[in-house]
Amino acid sequence: MDSRSQIRDIILDVERNCNVNNWKVNDIHLWPYIRIHLFFNLIDEIEIGKTTSSYKPGNKKNSKYIYRGFKKKIRKTLECINSVFFFFNWIKNIPNRQTVFVSSNSFRVNYRNKRFNRFFDVLVEDEQAYSNYMYLEYGSTLTDQYKHENVFKFGFALKGFLCTHIRKKTKLSLDGYDYFLSYLERYEYCKKFSNKFSKAYISQWAKTIFIPKVIFFKKILRRISPKELIILCYYTEDIYPLVAAANNLGVSTIEMQHGPQNKYHLAYGSWYAIPKTGYDILPRIYWCWDDFSANEIKEWADSNSIYSVEKYGNPWVDYWNKKSKSYISKDFILYTLQPLPIPLDVLLHNKILNIIKTSKKKWFIRLHPRQWNDKEKIKAILEKHSLLDTVNVDVDNATVDPLPLLLANCSLHITYSSGSALEASYFGVKTIFIDKMGLSYYPHLFRNKLAFLADFNSDDFTTTLEDYFKAID
Template identity: 30%
Template sequence: MEKNKIDHTVLSNYFAQWAEEYPVETWIIGGINIWPILKKSIFFTILVENGGKNQQISPIYIRAYKKIKKLIKAWIYVKRLKLEKANFLFSSSYQQRIFYKDREFNRFIEPLMDYLEEQGEKSYLLEYPEVKKERAYRPERIVDIQCMLALYSSSKNKNKYVEELKQLARFDEFLENVYVKTNLDAGYNKNRLIRIILSIKSWEKVYTKIIKLTNPRYVLGLVYYSDAIYGLNLAARKLGVTSIDLQHGGMGKAHPAYFFNKIPAEGYNLLPDIFWVWSDSDYKNINNWAKKTPHNVLLGGNPWIGLLGKKENNKKSINKKRPVILFTLQPINDIIPSYLYKIIAETTEEFEWWLRFHPRMTGEEKKGVLDKLSNFGILDSITFDYSSKAPLPVVLRECDLHISFSSGSITEAAIMHRFSLILSETGINFYENLIEEGWAFPCIERDPQIIKNKIRIYLERGQNSILNKEVDYRETLKLLLKET
């Protein structure tokens, strides 16, 4: 099969087939269960990274100079590092921050830290791969773990791991099957796997150092399937600390990190002990496969929505003259297909169209969308600046209907009690539970009239929907505090 024909749904089916056919739960290198790494690596190489092209390598003298410089900086940083006892440690990529009230703010973590501080609990935020304290909200709580990494990085066990890889049952057969189905080279997969294991081991040492300094009860990571947070979960497990993954987006079966159909009796040691999720639907998604494993699910609520609900007091920012349709865009090949431009152009008198650019969309991609709207003569009729810059929960609260291909905004829309029309098979696969619960609806037709009728139907239903109470993240933290 040509790689450009593989999408999230096809790949998730492959993962399920491979897990059934091969002894993936037995594959261990360096004490690490590697199946979660393989799923993530194959997924992102094929669908995100465009096949794993080789990066240009700097001359050896430049690399040596940079390494020495990093080692000196790391040694000084660790020497000066003074941390107090903290029951809660948080960790995340700095890139998860958004601009909020003139500072860069981690919307999924810092509401939790602020509440804990109100309760007299100290916590730290361990960030990577870069930290900009001059821009960050509450920079005194940040620990720059990227700065520490050079002191704990090592490749001395590389040959040992290569030998262990050779002993894995039916592993070469598996890689050959991957190549047949995806064109992904077996040698690339092996080399990348060893590099990732070495990276995780280095991060494990960094987190071990900090855990021993602070003696936490819980460590909470964002995007657990990064090398860093894999290392955090590994360190926490070895030191008897409970690890928690904080939800940051969609968690459907098509996501390689949030669905496993084969799990060892002791669980995967790279996965968290607990998945903190936002909604009943997300709870069901994880609990369906995790309920008879060591991995647990906690319905904890969405901190960002909870914070804004408290601060914004549900106020409107824009006076609406017509029903608002919010279209959350994604950096995919065809950002807005031609049939959707046609629908938007034909309904600007009936609906207000708000387009929200994805944070990862490039300037060129945004310009392409705006140019196309201009060609249709409707650029001035579309809201895109406010709807892209305002916090997502605020925009969702103000819209009357949400549409998207497969964005994590579909989950947040359901939490905000807004219906979503899902425009792709991938999205339908991701959000099966939301469809079953009646918060999201398939809309994969290409006929403009059918889509316009669906928009009208679900706008009317949305106006008559009964709202359920959101889960309050503060109540969840109270429960965790009782166990400290």
């Protein structure tokens, strides 16, 4: 059994045997939040293994550390005061809009000398339906976004609101949560999760973090009065409460596909325990790229009229299909990297680097947007193997140029398990997966001979990969 099947089986077993829908705060079900964290924790434990830190804090209480602590408290107090003033000014300038696009900088690319949202900005350009819009962005302090006058970053405003917010009484139910934690003990991989997501932790998070954020977003949404939220990746700490607030106010919540969606991705697939009233944390509508993704979500969504699935296509790919695809290079191999949980020592293992070194083709090595902080580390690995300054390897253009343009001009795509494989298929480009996860996540690509497996962990990995090169050539 592969790891994602194992993880899915564990979570579905928990849902069958624990009263997961009993856990609510102010009538908002908490299970989606807990489930998705359990999903990613199991990925971390099963696919990466446990990590330990060599750091031991010690017991330093001398005057130097007391002074530093005092300075830190003053800095935090001043920041809190500044954020409060920022919040009142920020909310005063929030406009009324029909459509709110919810995104982050990781979905932007360098295009037209700006940070261009590859999924949303193309809709704004081509669709009159989205002429009355704004962005709510999370996790970004940049100011060079395309049409930045429509971009409202809420992080610092949220901090200001939380500094002034007076907590109200909350209605919390965690009936059966202790049994859930004890039930997890039968699985060796769940200990780390159980230790962190204790009853006390979930109670504190729900009352002091989640509900105040829901109140903040309700306040914002009442001011904007939107008809719809279109969201890229709903399963982040600040977007859970935003989705819950929008659903509670009757605003349409639409999750736009940004990668693989299937029964093994437990943020999207296999939601078989949804109550009739639905989960407020989950978006109601799913915008899918293709039939396979849509059908995977329909498998559970069709049983509850609250949820629906629409196949609207991939806006970024559709945009480039209408444009000229001339490029600086052709017939190269595109290798798309991925961030954690896949470690760099796998992505850039000697076996792979040696194949690149002996290849007759040029290789474009593309970093994932969440790997920007690792860029110099990745380049150092390539330089160590005398690959960085060769004409055969391109990292910079491969990373900053639009992915559809690269896919339209490459001869082959290689990846561990990236959703880029889906986009490659739209250009008729074959993908070689170097991990068995590809078999689970993209079975339709294998059926259609658009995907092949060269298992990195197998002894014949190099031979298999080279055989594919010859066959595809």
